[in-house]
Amino acid sequence: MNVSRNFMLLGSAFLIVGIVLGMYMGGSGDHSLAISHAHINLLGFVLSAVFALTYKAYPAMAVERLASAHFWLHFVGAVMVNLLVFLLLAQIITEAAMVPFAPISEFLVLLGVLAFSWNVVKNAN
Template sequence: MAIKLIKISSIYFFIAVILGLIMSITHDYSFTPVHVHMNLLGWTSLTLAGILYHLFPQLEQSISGKIHFWLHNIGLPIMMVSLYLLISLENESFGIGAAIGSIITVIGVIVFVLNIFINLKKS
């Protein structure tokens, strides 16, 4: 799971960098919220979680580690696609998808934090 998180995070990084390049070329920065969230919740957070899961296998092997993995990787794409569509189509109905994806992701992060506090111990 640790390696999968790091690989998934690199995809978010790639997409965020390409989106940043497109915004710079076009001088249209309306997708900055998507760019920032992909970098922070996709690239940075998932990379760090992957490193922690690799360094501390008890985190990865716990049920909360698995729950975090799935919630984060279900919620974040829903949030990013919905936010992109909300901005690009200027259609507020995509706001519900962004909200649902955000809530799923936040629950995943809460589970991750609980996993750290419950299962990360000095060896």
């Protein structure tokens, strides 16, 4: 698994979605999805790009099983968080309907960040 490439592909996908959503908001004048737009761009694109570049800069980190765990935890968690935020702000679901998915998705992102951080401590030298 080329974790750096996978994070860059994931980030690129989030960037495309974020830009399309931003274009929609700008064109329609409806900015009710601005929080979703921010989550998509920051949690999705920016973090994925930072992770990709970090794994590229520190190749020893990329060969760890922690890197693969990190990718999958972030992938699933970030997609779930962003989907839930979008559905909530678009008034397709209620906050009550987000339980237990929101806490699980947030916890997956946290576990991914913990795996990344431990990998940094072990291998980024």
